[in-house]
Amino acid sequence: MSIENLLFADASITAEGCPIVLLGVPYDGTSTFRGGSRFGPNAIRQASYNFETYEIVHDVDLQDVRFCDLGNLDEVGTSEAMVQQVEAFARDQLSAGKITIMLGGEHSITAPCVGVHRPPAFVVLDAHMDFRESYLGDRNSHACVTRRVTEQLGVDRVLVVGVRSYSGEEAKAVKDLGLKHITSFDILDGGLDRVLKALEGLPDEVYLSLDMDAIDPAYAPAVGNPEPFGLTPLHVKRIISALGEKIVGFDVTEVSPPWDQGNTAALAARLVREVIAAVHRSGRA
């Protein structure tokens, strides 16, 4: 199978009868430090063949799960074009009652998808607050994602986990608006229980966005903006398990293959498989 036709391991090629739909969004047009995440979707797909089909914690064999991989969106030049593409995808899949999983691409792909989904709750794992009003003249920038989502959903529906880097201007906006967030330092002091308690209180439908830079660069070095003092892969696995039955949309972003020895893509692929198994196990799909 050529790279153009490479599917995520165990995925079917058509959406018919599949409650879970994967899509690659090869967009990295607003990346400012280390580009290359447009190669992320296919690197994650390639890495997905490394793993057993049976997921031990969920007692789910992915060969028995109906999910499809629709391939990649066409590459586009502007953030506006990307936003339109992702919105169209999200509208189609939402009206068909599908659970969407996007493989990024940079984190800017999240806001248009969430804007269409309008979930009762949005949880984002990210080293960064991404709470700028605009960045380098672009409101669709990866540096503004959580700000845009907060505008779309209302601040009460948003929870940021693993954050440890933001500007003074963002700190003020976060405080003024009362954006809920749990830093990686909070987790160091209070354990993951603090996060799990916050997740327990969420509504039944949650969109989960994973910026791979939430995870420590020791485990996920190939991201656009690596930030020390991060979460461990097991933290993220545990969060996915805790949310499993509530997940109605998921994305994994910022894997940048030109900087990777393969471990970042492998971890991303493994976590996508974890999400699929957790969602399936819940009976929602």
Ligand SMILES: [Mn+2]
């Ligand atoms: Mn980030």
